[in-house]
Amino acid sequence: MHPALSVIVFTTLSGAGYGLLAWLGVWAIVGSLPANRGLAAVALALSLGAITIGLLSSTLHLGHPERAWRAFSQWRSSWLSREGVSSTATYVPALLFALGWLGIGSTRGIWAAFAVISAACAVATVVCTAFIYISLKPIQRWSNGWVLPNYLALAAMTGAFWLIAAMSLFGASDNDLVIAAAACTAVAGVLKVQYWRFIDRTASRSDGGTATGLGALGRVRLFEAPHTSENYLMKEMGFRIARKHAAKLRMIALVSAFALPLVLTILEFLLPAALVPLCAILAAAIATLGVLIERWLFFAEARHTVTLYYGAERA
Amino acid sequence: MTSLPAHPATKRLGLVIDLDICVGCHACAVNCKEWNSGGVAAPLTDLDPYGADPLGVWFNRVHTFEVGEGASGRTVHFPRSCLHCTEPACVTVCPTGASYKRAEDGIVLVDEDLCIGCKLCSWACPYGAREYDYDAGVMKKCTLCIDKIYNETLEEEARVPACVATCPATARHFGDLGDPDSAVSKLVHERGGYDLMPELGYAPTNKYLPPRPRRASAKEMGGAPVELAPAIAAAGSGFLAWIDRLLSG
Numbered sequence: 001m002h003p004a005l006s007v008i009v010f011t012t013l014s015g016a017g018y019g020l021l022a023w024l025g026v027w028a029i030v031g032s033l034p035a036n037r038g039l040a041a042v043a044l045a046l047s048l049g050a051i052t053i054g055l056l057s058s059t060l061h062l063g064h065p066e067r068a069w070r071a072f073s074q075w076r077s078s079w080l081s082r083e084g085v086s087s088t089a090t091y092v093p094a095l096l097f098a099l100g101w102l103g104i105g106s107t108r109g110i111w112a113a114f115a116v117i118s119a120a121c122a123v124a125t126v127v128c129t130a131f132i133y134i135s136l137k138p139i140q141r142w143s144n145g146w147v148l149p150n151y152l153a154l155a156a157m158t159g160a161f162w163l164i165a166a167m168s169l170f171g172a173s174d175n176d177l178v179i180a181a182a183a184c185t186a187v188a189g190v191l192k193v194q195y196w197r198f199i200d201r202t203a204s205r206s207d208g209g210t211a212t213g214l215g216a217l218g219r220v221r222l223f224e225a226p227h228t229s230e231n232y233l234m235k236e237m238g239f240r241i242a243r244k245h246a247a248k249l250r251m252i253a254l255v256s257a258f259a260l261p262l263v264l265t266i267l268e269f270l271l272p273a274a275l276v277p278l279c280a281i282l283a284a285a286i287a288t289l290g291v292l293i294e295r296w297l298f299f300a301e302a303r304h305t306v307t308l309y310y311g312a313e314r315a
Numbered sequence: 316m317t318s319l320p321a322h323p324a325t326k327r328l329g330l331v332i333d334l335d336i337c338v339g340c341h342a343c344a345v346n347c348k349e350w351n352s353g354g355v356a357a358p359l360t361d362l363d364p365y366g367a368d369p370l371g372v373w374f375n376r377v378h379t380f381e382v383g384e385g386a387s388g389r390t391v392h393f394p395r396s397c398l399h400c401t402e403p404a405c406v407t408v409c410p411t412g413a414s415y416k417r418a419e420d421g422i423v424l425v426d427e428d429l430c431i432g433c434k435l436c437s438w439a440c441p442y443g444a445r446e447y448d449y450d451a452g453v454m455k456k457c458t459l460c461i462d463k464i465y466n467e468t469l470e471e472e473a474r475v476p477a478c479v480a481t482c483p484a485t486a487r488h489f490g491d492l493g494d495p496d497s498a499v500s501k502l503v504h505e506r507g508g509y510d511l512m513p514e515l516g517y518a519p520t521n522k523y524l525p526p527r528p529r530r531a532s533a534k535e536m537g538g539a540p541v542e543l544a545p546a547i548a549a550a551g552s553g554f555l556a557w558i559d560r561l562l563s564g
Contacts, residue, residue: 001438063432063452070429071410074317080435081410135408137515138441205514206441208380212393213509213523214334218383223390226344226376229368233443236434305512306443309378309395 001139002239003299010058011129012158012292014087015151017050018122019159021094025119027163027177028097028107033115034172040102043166047159048094055087079135083128090121126155138305140204140315142298146195153188154257154291160184161261161284164268168280171273182265185287189258192294196250199301204314211308211315222311237304241297249297257290317409319402320418327421327493328459329399329520330479331502335527336486339379339392343478343487347375347396347457350477354462356427360450372446374457375478391526394487396478397444397457398511398519399423405436405445414454421493421520422461427453441515464489492520 024043027033059065072088074081093114100111107115130151133142160181167174209215230238241249264283268276305315351374352359361371375396382391403423406414413429414436416422425436425445430453437445437454445456460476463469473480479489490499499522502508508522551559 061433063434063447063449064430067411067429067431070412070431071433074410074412077318077407078410080408080433084410132408132435135404136438137404137517138439206512210512210514211441212380212382212391213511213525214380214382214391217389217391217526218387220380220382222378223381224339224379226341226378226395227373229370231370231376232372232437232446232449236437236447237443304438305441305515309376309393309443 001299001302001304002236003296004061006057006060008292008295008299010054011151012054012288012295013050013057014054014129015126015155015291016158016162016288017047017054018090018126019155019157020047020162021051021090021122021159022119022156023159023163023177023180025097025115025117025122027174028101028112028115031108032174032176033101033107034167034170035101035105035107036170036172037102037105039166039170039172040098042169043163044094044098044102046162046166048091048098051087051090079128079131083125083132086121086125086128090118090125093117093121123152126151138206138315139302140202140206141199141302144198144202146191146198150188150191150195153184153191154294157181157184157188157257157261158284158287158291161265161280161287164265165277165280165284168268168277173268173276178265178268182262185258185262185265189254192254192258204303206305206308206315208308208313211305221313222309225310233306234310237306238310239300241300246297246301249293253290253293253297255290256286257294258287261287261290317406317412317414319406319416322418323416323421324419325493326419326491327399327401327520328464328490329421329492329499329522330396330459330476331488331490331492331499331508331522331524332394333486333488333506333524334391334393335524336484337377337392337394338484338486339377340483341377342481342483343394344373344375344377346477346481348373350460350463351458354460355458356425356455358451359455360448362449370449372448372455374444374446374455376443387529389526389529394478395442395444396521397423397459398442398517398521399457399459401518401520402516404439404517408435408439410435422459423456424458424461425454425456427451427455430454441512441517442519492522 059068071081071084075085097114097118101107130148134147137143164177208220212220214220261283264279268279303315308315348359359372363369378393380391380393382389399421403416406416411429411431413426432452434447445454448455464474475489479487488499491497492499503522506524508524510519
């Protein structure tokens, strides 16, 4: 599949933004969220800012962005519509939570309730995002059980790193959060490797034989394409990445999304306090960059069944 | 509304494409482009049409495949267009209600005024039936010539999709596949018509008829025998034989 930059940026940024919002909600209800207005401003700006930039970015690939509001209507059948509804609805409890934490300086009582609701909405939105891909049966590398846990774990991981980075700016440290971030990183890393093992080893349901129905007569191969230049289908669905490049990019993604942030997180315990913010911010930035590469691969390595009509043996 | 019709009629209009007969002339694709360039989905935009890298919207594409090896190998021409599926995920994934399936005859259409051009429907179609119009910013697809098949200003025999009307080999048939007694349903039954990629569960309405089993020799096909009989018997009687003898002598 063609890796459209706007969608890659959207899923990465909104994943981190909703992940951060979810951690803020959980930490508010646990009572571990410092009543620090500076931290509130930075954390909420990061979270809602990333979500907003992501959502705006996702409208860039639309043919008619001015009609985007229509996408709220078909939540009964469409995961994309559900994502639109959920992502927008999240602003209501999130802004009320922001009013409590930033405006009144309280994360207790009713304000904690808003925090929990916004966390639930954040998780629901990431689930909707994952299901947009899971619901696409022609793309077996998306339509499988590994995609949802991957999206959730990566959102939780980047969100945790962002919160640690925001806290470090105000000299606040939270060992529980650091341990949670490390655990999320380990889980997300294992899930990503498992996803790659799955897509490498799973035979495709469809092939040239089932796509044409001629499989019983022998091996089907393209003799003559219907047109001499690329059409929309080949540009959008026919994107291919060389296996050796994919292998290298997977290594880069593993190191930057999981290994380096994990090492930097451990260093935060060992280095002098003055260097902790640098470490935490670096960990958050590198992890986000790693997820961006991972998300690019998620698209570039996905194969669509329409390519079977254009000479691909497997999809 | 992108939910599928709760109470669809039994009528399911669609095409039956005979892969045994198709000669790969692309006339169906060209006439489709011709009709629909002036139809409800018009224009079928072409970008850089006379340049080095033209890019255009077509609802019908004819692929040619080689199948099998050696002496048993064969060439099969394969027209590909929207199959007007019974379970069209292209409809249910649409976030705006632009994509819909008609309850009365099962035709899958796009309302271009509602389409935001997110392209998700084209990702959801296993068959590549939908093509995005980069110029109009909306998705386009086969309408089964809805502006032709119900057009009462046309003569009755002309009320078939443009691809069917133009096929010089009669490889394309149009009718109600929801009616087991229709001519197309009988054809599917007789010839073992099948679905494309049934494993994905889209339950296409359109059916494909497989190439007939290959026959080994021309004689089996009722063609000329391998050796020709002599035009004139070597020795005979009668007037022609007398002329023959006279001229030979």
